[in-house]
Amino acid sequence: MKSTISKYFLVFLIIVSIPDLAFSQTKSEILDYQIEAFNQRDIEKYLRHMHDSIRIVTFPNKVTQKNIEEVRFTYSTAFYAKSLSGQMKIVGRREFGEYCIQEQWLEGFNSEPVMNYVLFKFKEDKIIEIVNLPKNWAYGR
Numbered sequence: 001m002k003s004t005i006s007k008y009f010l011v012f013l014i015i016v017s018i019p020d021l022a023f024s025q026t027k028s029e030i031l032d033y034q035i036e037a038f039n040q041r042d043i044e045k046y047l048r049h050m051h052d053s054i055r056i057v058t059f060p061n062k063v064t065q066k067n068i069e070e071v072r073f074t075y076s077t078a079f080y081a082k083s084l085s086g087q088m089k090i091v092g093r094r095e096f097g098e099y100c101i102q103e104q105w106l107e108g109f110n111s112e113p114v115m116n117y118v119l120f121k122f123k124e125d126k127i128i129e130i131v132n133l134p135k136n137w138a139y140g141r
Contacts (some may be wrong), residue, residue, distance in 0.1 A: 041079040051126035
């Protein structure tokens with residue numbers, strides 16, 4: 001009887017831990033998901049992998065949003081604006097530790113196409129900080 005209970009408990013632990021393994025994503029997968037959500041203008045999908053305490057910073061230290069609700073308000077407004085019709089494409093990406101830097105190409109935003117660089121900081125599989133780097137900044141060049 002004790003052996004049977006132990007076996008069932010072990011099976012229960014395995015089943016409970018499988019969803020956590022199935023939903024664990026790499027930084028690149030999370031950022032690919034972000035780009036897809038951005039291009040679809042899906043605010044809930046865009047926010048899904050952001051930490052509640054997310055900070056969005058313009059380099060070097062100008063904080064433009066300091067939590068998920070401020071990001072929701074700013075991006076919802078932008079996503080529903082008729083003038084936001086462009087797309088974002090990834091040109092390059094490098095991961096190092098809890099950080100990932102991404103080179104992005106933005107086009108169709110009522111302006112000339114722009115190369116953009118963004119530094120993402122992760123905490124527990126969530127984006128906790130996004131730093132928008134200056135337009136003249138480039139890695140590896």
